[in-house]
Amino acid sequence: MxxxxxxxxxxxxxxxxxxxxxxxxxxxxxxxxxxxxxxxxxxxxxxxxxxxxxxxxxxxxxxxxxxxxxxxxxxxxxxxxxxxxxxxxxxxxxxxxxxxxxxxxxxxxxxxxxxxxxxxxxxxxxxxxxxxxxxxxxxxxxxxxxxxxxxxxxxxxxxxxxxxxxxxxxxxxxxxxxxxxxxxxxxxxxxxxxxxxxxxxxxxxxxxPLLSGLTEDKMSSSAPESKIDLTDDREAVREKLQQAYCPMGEAEDNGVLEYVRYLVFPLLEEDGDSFAVERPEKFGGDLVYEDYESLEAEFVSEELHPQDLKNAAADYIADAVAPVRERLLDDPELLAAAYPENYD
RNA sequence: CCGCUCUUAGCUCAGUCUGGCAGAGCAGUCGACUGUAGAUCGACUUGCCCCCCGUUCAAAUCGGGGAGAGCGGACCA
Missing domain, CATH: 3.40.50.620 (HUPs)
Known part of the structure; x- marks a missing residue:
């Protein structure tokens, strides 16, 4: 190199x-x-x-x-x-x-x-x-x-x-x-x-860069719904993305797009994978993106709907978090000792 | 060492003088509208009024004691 x-x-x-x-x-x-x-x-x-x-x-x-x-x-x-x-x-x-x-x-x-x-x-x-x-x-x-x-x-x-x-x-x-x-x-x-x-x-x-939160301008540790926790399971990730602020066609201050750009795509590139979006037939069928730029372009042009983006992003983010989650929960004392007020 | 101020909903605070159902804004929850969310409407929820003792028919409110936090003064031969 x-x-x-x-x-x-x-x-x-x-x-x-x-x-x-x-x-x-x-x-x-x-x-x-x-x-x-x-x-x-x-x-x-x-x-x-x-x-x-x-x-x-x-x-x-x-x-x-x-x-x-x-x-x-x-x-x-x-x-x-x-x-x-x-x-x-x-x-x-x-x-x-x-x-x-x-x-x-x-x-x-x-x-x-x-x-x-x-x-x-x-x-x-x-x-x-x-x-x-x-x-x-x-x-x-x-x-x-x-x-x-x-x-x-x-x-x-x-x-x-x-x-x-x-x-x-x-x-x-x-x-x-x-x-x-x-x-x-x-x-x-x-x-x-x-x-x-x-x-x-x-x-x-x-x-x-500091990424946007899902529900506010900046991620805040005092707003639990505004961020994905490392201990969130797939269902929790889905629920939080479902609630995320994500205006159609707008790429500015869009937390969902930012996570896709700065976390999901870099990880996908590592394995040479592309970003696949499952989309109902009545809305045009499935989509595949090789890079972030093309995804953002179609989001901005409103070809890619926020709901379909959220569904796909939730799965990829859950994939990324899952191994971390397992590692953290593997030792029950780890979190309990560090945050006794949250884990009895 | 001395004096003063503050402590009420998740947050910011009104209410205390003059005792009479525990309040507002924001946040949150639930609906409506959107193929997402938000915005916008509509509705709803939220309490050890810092603790203890006393006065009173009745105490967040008055009196005494205590705790925590903040500010100021004094001491400086």
């Missing part, structure tokens, strides 16, 4: 790269590395799936991938995760991420998993952190994390320290590339600004 192909693989289905030139330079190195961090807070859902699926692209492009399960961050962010549940949730996140990577067609063992507390309590990390705390204004840290850290009327210090720690994580994990959702942009721009002052390289950034 030549560098051009690797760059294409690295950047497909992404929203932004900072910068393309730097990415090209990094890919020329001996063993380029990338990292993504997840704070183990609420249960993971299909929105995470699209972002994690791309890790398979990274691995295929010859990039070493580290996944940071940022347990301390999960508590620093307004105590989203109680301190006592950090280990259990870390274990759950790692298991879920491994299962999603597996579905994406990559070997989960190729990924290095790191728990935040393994290195965030040691020097020189802590010394660098105190130095950063000394010369970062409150408003700068607040702005960097405004899309990530929970906003409230009574913000805690933890939310500010959070952004500085995430910046340091990039350096401490020795990652050339910082990967994450576009909501992480503010923090990584802070990292690019500050890390050189402390003797570290500034990271290349690759950002995944």
């Amino acid at each position: 030549d560098t051009a192909e690797r760059r294409e693989l690295m950047t497909r289905y992404t929203q932004e790269v900072v910068t393309d030139e730097e990415l090209a330079e990094v890919l020329e190195r001996e063993s380029p590395s990338a990292y993504i961090g997840y704070a183990p807070t609420g249960e993971m859902h299909i929105g995470h799936f699209t972002t994690i699926r791309k890790l398979a692209d990274f691995i295929r492009a010859g990039v070493d991938v580290t996944v940071l399960v940022a347990d301390l961050h999960a508590h620093l962010d307004d105590e989203k995760s109680p301190f006592d549940l950090l280990d259990a949730r870390t274990e759950y996140y790692q298991t879920a991420i491994e299962a999603m990577v597996d579905v994406a067609g990559a070997d989960p063992d190729a990924i290095e998993f790191v728990q935040g507390r393994e290195f965030e309590l040691d020097q020189p990390y802590t010394l660098d952190l105190y130095r950063m705390l000394a010369d970062t204004t409150i408003s700068r840290a607040q702005r960097a994390g405004s899309e990530v850290v929970r906003q409230s009327d009574n913000p805690k210090l933890g939310g500010l320290v959070y952004t500085l720690m995430q910046s340091l994580d990039v350096a401490a994990l020795d990652a050339d590339i910082a990967y994450g959702g576009i909501d992480q942009r503010g923090i990584y721009m802070l990292a690019r600004e500050m890390l050189p002052d402390y003797g570290y390289d500034k990271p290349v950034c690759v950002f995944a």
Whole structure:
């Protein structure tokens, strides 16, 4: 695979790269590395799936991938995760991420998993952190994390320290590339600004798009009907897609189309399969799409009706989620320990 | 250490002064209309009024005690 192909693989289905030139330079190195961090807070859902699926692209492009399960961050962010549940949730996140990577067609063992507390309590990390705390204004840290850290009327210090720690994580994990959702942009721009002052390289950034929810503009963990959960069975997936906002002919802010584009098609391509739509004869009979663009074109032209799209998308999404679901439910203690309030 | 404010439906909050059936908006549920959903109509649901004790025929409301959260003051030789 030549560098051009690797760059294409690295950047497909992404929203932004900072910068393309730097990415090209990094890919020329001996063993380029990338990292993504997840704070183990609420249960993971299909929105995470699209972002994690791309890790398979990274691995295929010859990039070493580290996944940071940022347990301390999960508590620093307004105590989203109680301190006592950090280990259990870390274990759950790692298991879920491994299962999603597996579905994406990559070997989960190729990924290095790191728990935040393994290195965030040691020097020189802590010394660098105190130095950063000394010369970062409150408003700068607040702005960097405004899309990530929970906003409230009574913000805690933890939310500010959070952004500085995430910046340091990039350096401490020795990652050339910082990967994450576009909501992480503010923090990584802070990292690019500050890390050189402390003797570290500034990271290349690759950002995944944030997908629309099924019933709202953005996916919200507080709106259970707006997203597919990793533990949803086929029937639950169907019900949620049936309820999804999906105006005829409109591709903008259409969660159903977005899932098809960023999750279903990449997975189908992996196996060389096409997207098949079963459609009653009275509406014109079955349809087959080889790529997303042709599907969207027919949806926009109203040749493809939302109900038929939903039926097909539900089945493919259920197929993708099923192995993850089985893996998570295989160990009854996994979810019960991480979310005792949801699983008695 | 001292003082003040807040706590009511899933969420945001009215109601407390002056005691009298527990309220609004949003969310949610169900119908109608659409070959989906939404929008739009129509209907419906939602409670430890933070806890305990007292006053009263009657307490979300008044009095006392407590818990949690927030704000301010003081201390700075």
